[in-house]
Amino acid sequence: MDNTLVTAYSNALPVYEQQREAVVALLGDVLGRAGLKIHHLTARVKRPASLADKLRRKPGRYRVLEDLTDLVGVRVITYFESDVAVVSRLLEDHFEVDWANSVDKGKVHDPDRFGYMGVHYVLRVPPGPGAVLPGLRFEVQIRSILQHAWAEIEHDLGYKNREAVPREVRRRFNRLSGLLEMADEEFMALHRLSRDYAADLPQRVLQAPDSVYIDAQSMKHLLSVAPVRDLDTAVSDALKVRLLVGWPDPDRPQRLARLLHYVGVHSVGLLQKELRRHEGDIVRFAELLLPRLRESWLPAGGARPGVSVVHYALLKVCAAPGLNATDVAALIDIGTPGYAERFVQAVSEAYGELRQTVS
Numbered sequence: 001m002d003n004t005l006v007t008a009y010s011n012a013l014p015v016y017e018q019q020r021e022a023v024v025a026l027l028g029d030v031l032g033r034a035g036l037k038i039h040h041l042t043a044r045v046k047r048p049a050s051l052a053d054k055l056r057r058k059p060g061r062y063r064v065l066e067d068l069t070d071l072v073g074v075r076v077i078t079y080f081e082s083d084v085a086v087v088s089r090l091l092e093d094h095f096e097v098d099w100a101n102s103v104d105k106g107k108v109h110d111p112d113r114f115g116y117m118g119v120h121y122v123l124r125v126p127p128g129p130g131a132v133l134p135g136l137r138f139e140v141q142i143r144s145i146l147q148h149a150w151a152e153i154e155h156d157l158g159y160k161n162r163e164a165v166p167r168e169v170r171r172r173f174n175r176l177s178g179l180l181e182m183a184d185e186e187f188m189a190l191h192r193l194s195r196d197y198a199a200d201l202p203q204r205v206l207q208a209p210d211s212v213y214i215d216a217q218s219m220k221h222l223l224s225v226a227p228v229r230d231l232d233t234a235v236s237d238a239l240k241v242r243l244l245v246g247w248p249d250p251d252r253p254q255r256l257a258r259l260l261h262y263v264g265v266h267s268v269g270l271l272q273k274e275l276r277r278h279e280g281d282i283v284r285f286a287e288l289l290l291p292r293l294r295e296s297w298l299p300a301g302g303a304r305p306g307v308s309v310v311h312y313a314l315l316k317v318c319a320a321p322g323l324n325a326t327d328v329a330a331l332i333d334i335g336t337p338g339y340a341e342r343f344v345q346a347v348s349e350a351y352g353e354l355r356q357t358v359s
Contacts, residue, residue: 005055009065010048019133020045020072023125027074027140030094036086039077039145046071069101069122072138080191081144081184088119088142098122098137118143118151146180146187210269214260218268219253223305227275231308234279235286244302251333256306259331263316263323271309278312281354286311288353292346318351 009016020043028041051071055062062068076087091097101122119142127134143151194217201221204212212218222228236243265271275282286307290297297303310332317323325344 005062005065006048006052009046009051009071012065013045013048015133016045016071019125019136019138023072023074023138027076027091030090031076031087034086034090036083036090037079038083038087039079041074041076043072043074046073066137069098069137070139072136074138074140075148076140076142077148078142078144080188081147082188084119084142084144084147088121091121091123091140091142095121095123095126098124101137118147144184146184150177150180205268208269209272210267212268214257214266214268214271216254216257219257219260219306222268222271223253223256227272227279228306228308231275231279231282232303232305234283235308235311236303238283238287239290239298239303241298242302243307244300244304247302247304249304252304252306255332256309259313259328260309262327262331263313263320265316275308275312278315281315282308282311284357285315285350285354288350289314289346292350293343314347315351318347 024041024043031038031041051068054068065071078084078087098121103120121140121142122137123140125134125136125138198217198221201212201218202225205218205221205225223232232243260266260271265274289311310328314325314328317325317328325347326340328347329340329343
């Protein structure tokens with residue numbers, strides 16, 4: 001009977017592979033619509049040799065292929081342990097769960113448990129589009145990325161259960177398990193702090209800007225409010241180009257933050273004061289520099305958000321002997337090899353012309 005099952009499975013393997021792809025697409029859609037960011041989602045189809053080995057180890061347990069729950073297996077790896085529960089609830093809401101074969105392996109161990117297992121579900125493929133094998137049961141493992149690291153290393157060492165571990169190394173495994181659990185908790189705490197920091201930024205910028213540090217998150221917020229947004233608009237109007245709101249450059253806030261640190265501006269309050277104090281010079285300097293650097297300064301025919309911040313920083317560089325315009329080109333990642341010399345010359349000429357008009 002076992003050989004018959006392996007033969008039947010081998011013949012049907014292409015269909016199971018189609019179902020694997022359908023299951024991945026379905027799970028990806030469920031997680032995507034929930035807005036949940038995960039590390040990765042993968043799936044595998046059991047190899048016939050692995051099935052033969054399983055049937056040898058458990059003779060007489062499986063009569064037909066439908067008795068096997070893990071011919072298609074899916075793995076969902078989350079960034080945070082707290083998201084394991086979120087994924088679990090989503091699966092329970094969207095699939096029929098085979099509770100008799102599903103288990104939260106973290107809950108069935110003792111408090112000093114050896115192992116770091118995550119959650120295992122057995123689900124049924126719902127009928128509908130993409131259901132190559134409607135009613136097929138498949139296995140889903142849900143782990144955080146640290147739980148996954150534990151499981152992979154544990155498997156590589158050949159320790160599949162507590163009894164397999166020599167007593168001499170068991171204590172170290174238990175210590176490591178505790179450290180990984182603490183690390184998971186700390187990563188979740190950092191995630192909450194980062195989320196709360198971003199949520200509180202608008203109010204803090206309004207009420208106590210001098211206490212807000214210039215970083216990627218605060219810079220991202222500043223690009224959408226006064227005085228940065230107003231001065232960006234003034235610069236783009238003076239250049240007679242549009243301001244490229246929503247410009248696809250997620251690293252730009254971070255680069256602008258590094259640029260401001262380079263010229264000695266570390267707080268939002270100081271940046272706001274500096275931009276208002278030098279507003280006229282910033283706009284005029286942009287008008288003078290544009291003709292010299294048009295091809296790199298105005299991508300897609302417009303000015304990037306933060307254009308006023310860049311020109312303010314260049315003004316600071318020109319006025320301070322210890323700073324270098326070449327560093328600015330590197331910090332904001334513009335130009336091509338050999339471009340730095342031209343960039344420095346253009347900045348120097350525009351600054352010299354600005355000083356002449358001021359004097």
